[in-house]
Amino acid sequence: MSGRLRLALALLLGALALLPARAHQASDAYLRAGSAADGTLTLQAEVALRDLDLALELDTDGDGRLSWGEVRRREAEIGARVLAGLTLSPERCTLRPAADRALALDRKADGVYAVLHYTSACSAADGPQLAYTLFQGVDPTHRGLLRGDAADPRTAAPLRSLVPGGAAVAPWSGSAAADLADAGPGFFADGLHHILIGADHVLFLVCLLLPLALGRGDAPPPRGRALWWPLFGLVTAFTVAHSITLGLAAWRVLAVPPSVIEPLIAASIAVAAADNLRPLLGRWRTLAAFGFGLVHGFGFAGPLLEIDLPPAAMAWAMLQFNLGVEAGQLVVVALAVLALHPLRGRGGAAWMRGGSAVAGLLALVWLGERVLDVKLLPV
């Protein structure tokens, strides 16, 4: 109808007949907040070449087309013009063009955009605020569409639309580093949860500690130092080992597919159970705990692999996750030792053999399931 109005107005005012409106995209710039490996902040800005030409008259030869040379030669000016619209406070956080990232181009559905990179000396913990003023006064309908640096992309907020000259925003709040600086319980809870629901991890731990808690054969169960030091040794070996592989997997240094890891975890339980029935490992038991710990570590890495974090944030996330796993492990060990205590010396060894036999059978079924990719048991 607006087209009809224009024609009517043109008639009424005696002006030239005007042409109709057609839907077309308004001016948007795309901003992405992020952080570098050392935790300092980064901001990527994508600004349409058309909009930059309006502000800077990039089309030097006036032929209505932009050559790469016309754009490239004005790189510093372009960087400065966009930067003038991106004010970070407090002042020590001021953005600067990233020295190691040259101007690049990106083609979108409505045209070609300049891709610009900026860095700040601040970290997310400084809570910097971004005041957006790009193209203010030139085009009040322009918007900066900001994608924040979310800790967890599964809960990432939608794009925020920044009005030039509008209220300042905190692009890095809710970011991985900011969350971890706030000591948010997210990854700790993930780690704790992961071990407590992981029946195979729990069963492996219980198998390891059964002989210590209940004793082997006719010998009385160990007490005092003879109980606690080997227990401490076993848990420590397992922990150190799975921390190593968890780290390697989470940083994507080493990737082993679940189709290999999952059967190996089942096999580790079967071996630990068999060792309880007939000692196989002897004094190599602690070393075996370490070896199997390496296998279990890959199994733990799953939740961390689902998210994509910069390395610094990943280190924090992993530390928390691992602490959660350790806490879960200690809960399992403490509960198992407490629950088994009444059985000590009252046929404990028989309970140990029976329990190990059941665990071993269960592990063999899991092994079969995981190798053949079938589901037989509810867990």
Added chain:
Amino acid sequence: MRPHRVAHCGRLLLAAALLAGGLQVQAAPWQPVDDAEIVETLPLLGAYAAEQRALRARLARQPRDAATALALSRSLLARARADGDARLAGQALGALGAWEGDAAAPVEIRLQRATLHQHLHDFDAAAAELAAVLAGSPRHPQALLTLATVARVQGRYEASDRACTTLAEAGQPLYARACLAENRALRGEADAARRELRALLAAAPEQPDWAGWVRTTMGELELRAGRLDAAIAELHAALRAAPDPYARLALVDALIEARRWTEAQSMLAADAGDGDALLLRRAIVARGLGMPEADALRRELAARYAQAALRPEAAAVHARERARFALEVEGDAPRAVALARANLRTQREAIDLVILTRAARAAGDASAVAEAAALAARIGLRDVRLGAAEGRS
């Protein structure tokens, strides 16, 4: 080569270009190696660019020079309309920035601002601006005609009538009659409105633009009356009287409704633009004819809509086009219902209700059909296309 061969080659080239464009959308940022490589084509060519640069420079020196600001804003809006380019409309608003929030802004500045708000589909802002203008000069013809149109688009026919009536008192009796006749037609008084519009056509026989305008109004009246062939004839007559892109697009839409695909296609082929509105019609027609480039057109439009929709507040702005795209190109009726509903929150022209009805019927959504009928009853709109299942002529 014979003309249809040329057209066919052009279509293949277009399809190839769209495909290449579609692939590049997925590509990562790149750095050309050759300084001579053309990386972007700008929309303002030749005299327009020079004229606007000169106006911009003058405005930078004297930001409150109303004549310069208006000249720049009008020049940008003219281009925005021609190219269907919302960026230019935003810049046209920016040219008036010196008077932002200024209650004492000159009437011409306020009117231009209202026109821009209407162009950008911010009808409430446009109506508020016009009310402020009319508070100071109650018989300003342009403000009255714009207000009548804005109110009509919003489905407020009584407010529109009042503005039309005042137009007569403002010394524009012909416009007042045409304005009122259009509202009567919307209310379903097709015969009376048709007689009045024929009389108005005869009232100013020497003016082709006037004839074009009245004929276009009659064409839309016939569409709502369900007389597709009569509508197409009126719109053809409008274009014979005075070439006008709005009437062209209305005719293309009428031909699409009548499934006269090849006629619609030859009209679209004559237009060199690549605005979203033209692309949508090309995609609909390509699908209707089963042309090979239909898929490339669909993907190109989907990419454009997806990018535009990243701006959260833009979702409702072009919902009319996106609803038609969902219904007539993608064949996704439930999505079309949702978009048509969203669209009706801002604009309530007959076509907006018709799109909801058609989408709802295609989706088998009886409550949405009833919803459209109830809204039409509430605003007083009568359109046979909203009634019992329509047949194709």
